[in-house]
Every structure is written in structure tokens, then in C-alpha cells.
Amino acid sequence: MAASSSMIKPAEYGQLGQSKKEPLGGLEDCAYPSLCPPAVTKNTIIIAVCGPNDFTDNANPEKDGWFFSDFFLFHHLLKGTASKQIWMTCVKPETLVEKYKEYVHGNPRSVRKVVLDAEMLAETQDINVHQGKDLLERFLATVGGVSKEVEGTQQPILVLIFGHGDMDTFAITIGGIGEHSGCPVLTIGKFKEAILRHNPDPNIALLTTSCFGGGWVQSPYLNTTAMSGVNHKQELLSWPTTDSMSRCCGSRFASSIAWALIKQEIEGIRRATDEGKELRQSPIFASLVATIHQTLKEEVDPRESYSISFSAKDDLWGTDYRVRTGLPLASFQQRYNTLKDVPEGQHGSGSKSATVRFAESVNISTPAAEYRLKRMALEYLRSKPGPDEAPKNHFVHHNCRRLLNGKTLPAQELEYLSAALIYRLKTIIAHATEYKDRLGLVFPDCHECDVWEYASRISKDPKTDARNSEIARMIRVRELFDEPSYDESHAFAKGCSYLAIALTESKWSTTQIEVALDGLAKFNEKQSRHTFTARHFKFWQDRDVQGMLGTIAQSTKRKLRSRSPTKHPRTSLEGTFGISRGVEGA
Helix, strand or coil: CCCCCCEECHHHHCCCCCCCCCHHHHCCCCCEECEECCCCCCCCEEEEEECCCCHHHCCCCCCCHHHHHHHHHHHHHHCCCCCEEEEEECCCHHHHHHHHCCEEECCCCCCEEEEECHHHHHHHCCEEECCCCCHHHHHHHHHHHHHHHCCCCCCCEEEEEECCECCCCCCEECCCCCCHHHCCEECHHHHHHHHHCCCCCCCEEEEECCCCCHHHHCCCCCCCEEEECCCCCCCCCECCCECCECCCCCEHHHHHHHHHHHHHHHHHHHHHHHCCCCCCCEEEHHHHHHHHHHHHHHHHCCCCCCCCEEECHHHCCCCEHHHHHCCCCCCHHHHHHCCCEECCCCCCCCCCCCEEECCCCCEEEHHHHHHHHHHHHHHHHCCCCCCCCCHHHHHHHHHHHHHHCCCCCCHHHHHHHHHHHHHHHHHHHHHHHHHHHHCCCCCCCHHHCCHHHHHHHHCCCHHHHHHHHHHHHHHHHCCCCCCCCHHHCCCCCHHHHHHHHHHHHCCCCHHHHHHHHHHHHHHHHHHHHHCCCCHHHCHHHCHHHHHHHHHHHHHHCCCCCCCCHHHCCCCCHHHHHCCCHHHCCC
């Protein structure tokens, strides 16, 4: 008896078609049979790159190591399944194991899987390790070379990219030898140029675990099959940490893909049994999308709202998912089960130090630093800073909670945490509130506002969502919020999101908002000219430099760093921006 086929509507799972003129990209009324005749391909070429470097132990599972957990999970599941595979990184697996012992994947509140440890190093010999400064160029050359190699054949190429994404450009950080802000980035334009240089129509499928990855999926410049765990406005969530485990164990999206593939495999075996050992039907690409979406909702976290983003090359949602994605036919369940289980437990260790160089202070004893940091950490966590699982929150949120739970942090981590908290509380949150007040907007202060709850509500109204996105873009191009230095952790988007939402909720016209933001930009530039800031020079580590800067500050009667709202007297809207308070509602 043949298995029955239901109808799948990609639009019901938030997906968009390629058309820019039709509702939902042309998918509004499209439905496809969930099964189709199988068209299994075994000649896929896989190219994968893991972007993070190990500058200041960045590859630590407590920091950006979760990208490596995703990378090695897929490396294990896909190993030996394609005609050719190229896996690329800038950190040797041996170095990762020597420094951090193991990388695990999965929900910390259940059994997880070890995806890299000393016993698994033998199967990593096929991984290509490049210098951080060369990784991006080597990746682009590889993608371009493979695209040229298969010209005219429609041989599928599956590209997997693991790395941090940028909110403005959707660019993904790849390699580098220093802090995040100075690392090379893979832009949509560079990727398009590489794949199309010698092949006008490559059959490429792209999977990315970056934040804001939906920007790649929705790009009008790429006609590819693309897969992302978030839309163009969201941060991808990792698995959370727990009180007993400090590391983040990969992304929820990667787990959902692995589990969805296993489900498809199990269902295929059942159908083959029903059909007399001959597989006559295979799930379509839209069916895989539905399975991933259901897995996230039912098995990962039913409380979260997931906006996964997928696109199908040439809008061929009804073709066999293995042909559409390039995911080869493999025994995923068997491969997944061969990974060692690891129960919930304690990981990592810390070192002790007698003193801490506390940001904006001289060296002080560790107990005193911890006391001050605990107060700051509590203030920060009460400021609604977003989910712990957001990749750019990992280090800060986890260490705040460790500190408040009485854990002892190494001196260097205390130092970095102090810099990160000062950056987020003073440079971002306080400035956002100051900007709101200067505009005369009636809205809660930034530390009182849950911008993620507001964003979720706004996203349900397409017109309001579009207005909010445009306002956020106008804020970003005016650079009203400083980027962090390397010791201040990642960029913190709450300030921009908060100000955009406050303006979205106002009744100001686009023209009035542009005038107001131009005024803020001029005000910000003026304050920067008249305020000495040593934030990017880490002056507190050098007593001589600190004394010298203090002398300069006294002689010039200027402050080293004074951009807190309480330090700047308010000026009138009329004087600062050339607009009146009466514009709201005009």
C-alpha cells in the first residue's frame, strides 16, 4: 500500500517566494504534495567554513565555541556521504581539544552528544586549517573554483557557513587574527561574485547558522536554495547554559535540522516497508521545511517564536528535498547515535588571581572587584538585555549569573566582564534613554523596556514592521551608538532597537524622524569632539598612562570619559534639532 501524500503550504511556515511583486513572493496560494518521486543524488560537493578565530580564547565553548559544536556535528553527520567535501577553519582541532578538552551538542537539560574530543581527532584529518588572515579568501577561492568545475552539469553544491552575522549588512565574520570588529567579513556581494564568476547558473544550496541569516535567504541578488534559523532581524539562539554547565552546546537550529533529517529517514524506511521495499516516494523540500519548523516548536522549545527562513532556487519547493538542498542520502540516525552521550554536568575550570584591573579604575583586590561587578551585573540583568542564548550575549550573561550565584571567576574574566558591562550600561543603554529624552518622546526608559517583546508584537503587523525596519536602518547609518573595543565583548543592539521602537510608536512622519536623527547625529559628533575617551585604549592597565591622561584632563578641564546622560545638561528640541515638540501627532 503506497503512503499517502498531504499538501504542504510553505507560506504557512513563514516562507517567501522569489517574486518581488506578488504577495508572499508568489507563495500566497501555493500548495505542494508532501511527497514526490525520488530523485536521489550522490554527487553533492560539500564546502563548509567555521568563521570564529581563537583570539583571547574566543573558541572557548563558553564564548564562540558553540559555532565549532555546530561545525563538528555536521562534519560527523555528513562525513563520507558526498563525492567531495572541503571543511575549512582557522583553528586546529588538536588545539581546540588541547585547550578546551571537548565540544558537545544538544539540550543541556537532557543527554547531549560529544562532537569533538581527543578520541575523535582521527576523523578530523580531512579538515583544512588556514591562517585566520587568509581564511575568507581561501573560502571564496574554493567556492569559486568548485562552481567553475561543475559548470553546465547542475551538480549540487552544499555550502555551510558558521559565524557571527551583522545586523546591517548580514555579512558573516570569517577568520581574522584579532577582535571581532577587525575581522574579515563575507558579504552577499562577495559570495555572489565568487559563485557566478565562471558559472552563470550554479546549483548551490546555502545553510548558515549566523544571526540575521534571513538576509541571505531574502536577498534579491541570490537565486539559491538557502536555509537559516532566523529572519533578517533576529539573532540565532544557541542551546542555553545551566547553573552546572557553563558552555553553550551548539545552536537549536542545527539540532532541529539533524533531528528533522533523522525523522525523514525513519519515515522513509516506514514508507519503503509499506511499498514493498521499493522507495517510490520522497519528501519534497517544503516538507523538510515543515518538519524543521515542527521540530523547533515541539521538541526544542514550544515557548519560543521561531522565524526560520528558507528559499528554493527557482521557487521549486515541490522537488525532492535532497536534490533541492544537496543533502546526500545518508544513515543520519546511525551516524548520530555513534556519537558519545554526555549527561548534564560540570565543565571547565577557572584560575585565581590576586588583583583585577577594573575598567575605569586602578588595580583593586578581587573581592572588591567582585562586589562592584555583582552590583553592576544585577543592574544589567534587570535592564531586560535579551535572551541568554543570543550568541552575542553568551559571555556577558553567563558570567553575570555565575558571579551572582557565588562562583569564583578568573581575574581576566572579571576584567573583561567589567568592560563589557560598562559598555552596555553606559555607552548603550544610558545613551539610548538620553536620546529618547532629548527627542521628548513619551516612552519607558531603555533599561525598563523589553525590546524583544515589542519587536515580536510589531512583527505581526507588516506595515508597522516595515516602518520599524526603516527607522532602525536610519539610526544605524547615522552611527549613534559606539561599537565595542575587543575587550568589551560583542556589539549590543538594544540601544538601536529601543530607539527605533520608541520612534515607531510615535506618530512622527518619516521626514520628522529624519530631521530628529540628523540632530542627534550632530549632537553626538559634538560631544565626541569635546570629550576625551580612552575606552578603546584600555588605559586602566597602565598606571603611567592613567596618570598622564588624568593630568591632561585636569589641565584642559575636560573629562576622560563622560558621556553618561547625567553629565550632559538637556538642551531644548528647538535648539538642538530645529523642530518643536508639537511635531508628534502633527
